[in-house]
Structure formats: C-alpha cells, structure tokens
Amino acid sequence: MPPRVTPLTDPETTPSSRRLAWLASGTDGAPLGSAFLRLFTKEGQSHLAELEMAVHPAERRQGVGSHLLDAAVSAAREEGRRSLVAQAEAGSPGDLFLAAHGFRRVLALTYARLPLADADVASITEIAERPHSGYALTHWEGVVPSGLALSFAHSRRAMDDMPMDDTDYGTVVWDVDRVVSAAEAIAKRGESLHTVAVLDRSDGSVVGFSELVVPGDGRGDAQHYGTGVLPEHRGHGLGLWMKAESIRLARRHHPELGGLLTDTADSNAPMRRINDALGYLPTHSAVEYQLDL
DSSP states (O other): OOOEEEEEOOOOOBTTEEEEEEEEEOTTOOEEEEEEEEEEOSTTOTTEEEEEEEEOGGGTTTTHHHHHHHHHHHHHHHTTOSEEEEEEETTSHHHHHHHHTTOEEEEEEEEEEEEGGGOOHHHHHHHHHOOOTTEEEEEEESSOOHHHHHHHHHHGGGGTTSOOTTOOOOOOOOOHHHHHHHHHHHHHTTOEEEEEEEEETTTTEEEEEEEEEEOTTSOEEEEEEEEEEOGGGOSSSHHHHHHHHHHHHHHHHOTTEEEEEEEEETTOHHHHHHHHHHTOEEEEEEEEEEEEO
8 A cells, every 4th residue: 555645734934944744654654754845935046945855764665755755746836836956865765766756966065074183273273374465354153243244144145156056046145134044043943153254354344254053062063054255355265264264263162073064066166175175074975956847
C-alpha cells in the first residue's frame, strides 16, 4: 500500500518566508519520511520555493519520497511558484533521487571548516591588523546599531551578484526592517549573530560585511552567513580583511568554539581564494537542483 501523506501545521514563519509540511506514515502509523516546502514571500523571490525532504533509510525505494515530492510540487504550483529548488550532498541518495525525478543541476557548492585549534593565528592576526587606506573595521553583536542600520541595509546589495550559476534565485530585497528582523530571529532561536563590517572613512557608511552565527552555548561550530563587498569597493582585499577579523573575534569571545563552517559556490573564485588563504578545509560537496514548474 502507498504511504499516507498527511499535511502538517508548521509554525516556522519568518519575515521573509513561510513553510508547508507533510508526514508520510505507514499503515501502522509509523513515520516513514517528511517534507518541508519553504515559500519565499518577499519581493524579488516570491516566485521561488525550497524543498527539504527526508525518508528513513529502511523505507527508501518504496515510493515514500515520490509521494512526498508529489504533494510538495502540487502545493508549489498551487502557490503560483515558478521554480522549486532543493539541495543534496553530492553522491548521496538525495542526489540520485532528485536527478531521477526531473530536477536539473544548477549549482555546485563546496562546504569547508576552519578548525580553530589548528588556525594559523599569526597569519590571521597580521591580515586583520593590516591597514586599508580609506577604510575602517567595526563590529557588533545582534541587531545592527541604529546609526549604521540604513547603510548596512543598503550594503546588502553586495550579495546581488554572487555566483548562483543557473539557479532561478531572484533578488533578495533588503531594508532596515528586514535586517533587524533577521537578527531578532537568530536571537529568538538562542544563537548569537556577530557582524564585522567595513566603513568608508569618507562618510562612515557600511560598504561590506561578514556575518557569523554562533551557537548559544558558544561551543561546537559556528556558521558563516553572508560575506560581501559593494562592487564599487572591491579589489582592496576587504573581504579577506573582514573574514580574518571575524575569526579573530570568534576565538577571543568564544574560546570553546571548535570551528567555523562556510559554504561557497564552486564558481565563486574570489571567496574560495579567501577561504583557502585563511585555512578553511573542504569537508564535502553538495549540488543545488531546480525543478521548473
């Protein structure tokens, strides 16, 4: 018998998205798998949905994933979405499943980790302390200071041209409310957002940023979020400068952290060079898939 697929109520609504969810169960009611469909709601990405799906290893190749996928695809179409994206580790069952169900590969990603115990502290310190004429570093924890909020929101356009290859990603439109809401959402789930930014000394505006999210207990691994420099300020080593300072601050303020995690599109050569220079080591590869609806 086919599994029973039950729609669930998912309370995880963010300022920029909401989620639908389904549970697949057997005739005895035992859970077999689940699917979550994130529907982006902000201007610039309202055409996009993102799928996360998991099937118990013992239940694979029995139609569970196909039934969950059918439910998610139908919902995405009903919501008027144009593109459905999903990510899988390269060579994994999920990778094979998506390829077999009509998704196409649109982006290759490399995940990397900097083990802080092995970091080259002297080199990282030298990079962080290297002066950059016309620029200054600053940093904050949590919500951006009010005096920098507007220029920080404007600086988010530094991510507009990040390499996404063939992904129908759209454009993330940022304003002050959105950057504040994002920081508050991270705090609400018990984590700490640390931001290093570059200021243009001529007017004090933010022209680049690098974000790091640290677990609430300050242990385990922290996760890099966005790192970007406005196009008109590139070519001065500001990305490397900020990321080095982010590492230095993480070691200083969270001495029990084990490492820092990052993921980068394989086509993003500048950021890959930064990660290599700072000692990040590749851990695994992933593939972004897309289904055109």
